[in-house]
Amino acid sequence: MGATKNFLKGLIYMCIYITTTMVIPFLTFTWIKEVQVAGVNIVLEQQEYDRIIFWISAFGLLISSCAFFNYSSPKQSIRKGTFALIQILLNCLYIWSYKFSGATSVRFEIVIELTDVGFITVNVQNLVMLYMGVYFLTIVLKGYDFIDFVVNREKIRQIRYKKAKGDGES
């Protein structure tokens, strides 16, 4: 029963990560690809759009699959600690991919009657760097978790055994 519950939990989290790391960014970039403001077309270059979507999909898939293994593993197990750490590292790469794919400095062309009259650039590099800082603290926390699971392995097993025994008696 516990295995089925963990499997379902893994599936649910995988779906959540697919939505947040792939579907929402994909829909956002597709939505802003061509915007019309006061009769003026503001267009994201096709090549730039393709590059951003490629990196988001690549890392999104890796993160989502890792989320399945992380959340379907038993609580406080080394397996969970390992996958959680890998997932956080992938999250860092995912955020970093926004920078090297060009998504942190998105350039839109301003088009009036098929003629480029200029462009708008939105640079969110500082924001991404700040999120990277938050992720660094999360990596530290996951590293701490991993060491804790290894060092206190016996204690964790005893607590789990006691809990399982209590559940069995009741």
Place this chain on the structure above:
Amino acid sequence: MRPSRIFRWIVRIFLLIFTLSLSAVSLLGGFSAVTVLDPDSYSINIPDGPPVANFDLSNPSNMSIFVPFNITNVGVYDLTDMELSFQIVMNYSENDPPINSSRLVQIFNKTINYGNILHGELLKSNFSGIGADGFILADIPTPVEVDFTHPLIFFANFTFSASYSLNLYRFEVKIINLSLGP
């Protein structure tokens, strides 16, 4: 609960609060930036009236340009490090051989940093350049070099850039090859 888990929960709660505040600031900043840049809000008016220009080639040191503008920061954060940049390119026909060959020359280039506009405040000013203050005198052709039987054509590039939302965003709007007419 083991003490190591209590420490972990404290760090996790701190991280959660930090991430939520950061996300709130980013979202609020994004929506607020849209209200500032929305053309229907008329908060950025460049130019705010007819620009005045004197492109008299016979007296380059007296050449001048004045572009009135006003910017209202209708967002919730301050607009910081605001810069306006203006370049003018002149297309003219050369008088000396080779006959009828046209040349492009940049005659004006100036960037002004207006600093910060606090939220809710209005900046009403002129972008101006007179003589050597903006005009590239060394590159401006003398009247002898220009064939006035062909019209002089002026193009302008204009850039507006600023940081927003505690410097988390920086945006730049660039209009290129804007015809100023002959």
